Amino acid sequence: MLRTLFLQAPSFDGFDGGAGSRYQAKREIKSFWYPTWLAQPAALVEGSRLIDAPPHKQTLADILPLAKDFDLVVMHTSVPSFASDVKCAEALKAENPNLKIGMIGAKVAVDADGSLKSGACIDFVARNEFDFTIRDVAEDKPWADILGLSYRNKDGVIVHNDERPILENMDDLPFVSPVYKRDLKIENYFI
Numbered sequence: 001m002l003r004t005l006f007l008q009a010p011s012f013d014g015f016d017g018g019a020g021s022r023y024q025a026k027r028e029i030k031s032f033w034y035p036t037w038l039a040q041p042a043a044l045v046e047g048s049r050l051i052d053a054p055p056h057k058q059t060l061a062d063i064l065p066l067a068k069d070f071d072l073v074v075m076h077t078s079v080p081s082f083a084s085d086v087k088c089a090e091a092l093k094a095e096n097p098n099l100k101i102g103m104i105g106a107k108v109a110v111d112a113d114g115s116l117k118s119g120a121c122i123d124f125v126a127r128n129e130f131d132f133t134i135r136d137v138a139e140d141k142p143w144a145d146i147l148g149l150s151y152r153n154k155d156g157v158i159v160h161n162d163e164r165p166i167l168e169n170m171d172d173l174p175f176v177s178p179v180y181k182r183d184l185k186i187e188n189y190f191i
Helices: 036-044 060-069 082-095 106-110 112-118 130-138 177-183
Strands: 004-008 049-052 072-076 100-104 124-126 149-152 158-160
Touching (some): 036 177, 049 177, 100 106, 106 112, 112 124, 124 130
Parallel strands (some): 004 049
Antiparallel strands (some): 149 158
């Protein structure tokens, strides 16, 4: 099992993390929702850690020293935050060149090819139904065998594996509340 960090990257001061998203917005009120998109795969990966930087007021300087403690970082991204998230990924790779970095979120699910081409520091993206895809990566399975994964092979060629089937039984997913309790300060979340 790879030592895995799930990361909602730091953002600018005043960032509003409404709806657990990566919206890069600033409003007169803040509404931080739980990072469900990261917590769900984190619940599947034993021994993982979840950092939700914006509501915990963590900066890139706070996150960078952790790069050497992990083998794998999974970041949630979006169209508005993608450029900023890539910069965070580049900084993490500079700290630990052996770190594998993957991204999840609607932006990479819809534009896996473009996302990988836009961010050379991104090793892979997990497309639709990414929870078990991420678990397979964290279990260090061969990437060529993981459904729903897009990645660069050893020759630098972008490969898109077959889609992962739609999850029909949500009870196959574990509860995320233990991840919230373990890794988050719940008082930082409010709407």
